[in-house]
Amino acid sequence: MSNRILPLELIDKTIGSPIWILMRGQTEITGILRGFDDYVNLVLEDAVEYSPDPRDKSVVVKTELKSEILLNGNHVAVLVPGGTGPEDSLASRAS
């Protein structure tokens, strides 16, 4: 029983390491997790945003934000601790 890990404990353990966030909709964000609160608003360092190009939705645009961001927890769908983004997952699928 004692080795059970609660969901937010898992996220707490991720602080200081990379995290991959899937938002509601198409957007995905990666970065180093610096902190979070009960609403799962997230503070990220060196965040990179992957979102569909507004002109051509089939193309994904990668935007390096190059600063600290506060991500609204309202639109967070999935958190992947240690995940470094859609590029790496595609690469790992190919190999």
Place this chain on the structure above:
Amino acid sequence: MSSALPDNTSKAPEKEAEAVPENKRSPSDFLKAVLGRPVNVRLNSGTDYRGVLACLDGYMNIAMEQTEEYVDGQLKSKYGDCFIRGNNVMYISSQRR
């Protein structure tokens, strides 16, 4: 499993309150740090607002000054003062200048 959830939520803020390590930075720490600084606010629609963060609240309602509105990356207009309702905000990013 579900019975453990309330316990978890009551635990999280307690952790943040006690001796916060240097590498930890809660959302409220971030907000304190960016007040009065140039920020980029991204809305869910993809529109960006860049300007000086005047003030904000727990809903992420935001008041900004010297605001520039970027739609699809193109500068569309400028506002001296503007208010953004928090539900539209995807993220607030500090601009390092």
